[in-house]
Structures are given as C-alpha cells and as structure tokens.
Amino acid sequence: MIEKVVVKREALSLFLEMCTDIYPHENIMIIQGKIKGGIANIREFLIPPFSTYGEGFSGFPTFMIPFDLSYIGTAHSHPSGNPSPSTGDLNNFFGRVMMIAGYPYTENMVRVYNSKGETLRLEIEP
Secondary structure, eight states, X not given: OXXXXXXXXXXXXXXXXXXXXXTTSOOEEEEEEEEETTEEEXXXXXXXXXXXXXXXXXXXXXXXSOOOTTEEEEEEEETTSOOSOOHHHHHTOOSXXXXXXXXXXOXXXXXEEOTTOOEEEEEEEO
C-alpha cells in the first residue's frame, strides 16, 4: 500500500511546464519511478506514444506502451483548476498512482491519488 509519493522539484517543474504549454488542452504523461516500502519515488515523466490532448480529455492507447516495470502511473492536467479525479479518471486508472495538476499548474495545485481516488501524501524534494 502506497502511503507517500516523493518527486524531485526539477521533474515536477518539467511536468507543470508541459501542462502550461498544452493549456487549454489537458496534458497526459506516464510516471516513471519505483515503489518500495510504501513510498513511490517518481524519477521522471514521459510522453506516451500516440497520446491525444483536447479540451477536457487526454489519453493514449495503453496497448502501445512498451512493457516496463518502472511505469508506476500517469500524470495529467485539469485545465478547469480542480485537481480532484473525475469518474473517468478513476475508470481509466493506469498503474499504482495518479497525479493531477490543476490550473494554474503550480506545486500547490498538484495532488496524487491511489486507484480508489484516495489522496496520497506528496513530498517535493529539492
């Protein structure tokens, strides 16, 4: 069971920058990292192949993702500003964690969830 998610500030900043660049469309990325002892450590965010971005939606064909055990979840943006998961987000959950960044895409507008939609503690490292 994951209790905490740790991400380096530099990696998070790059994800938030992508969200800002794609705004007003929704961004989606794959989270690459490692889970050990109830802690998910995020190493980086990857652009999924054949991903689509639109106003209020984003996605990618999961069958096109190469098998890689370091993929631990997805991260996406909510241009509406609400960083809470929608029913669609939970129904399309991929991996073990989901990060959502709400507009205006600052660190305090980022939330992390498990597959049940429960908020996980987020720690940003320098």
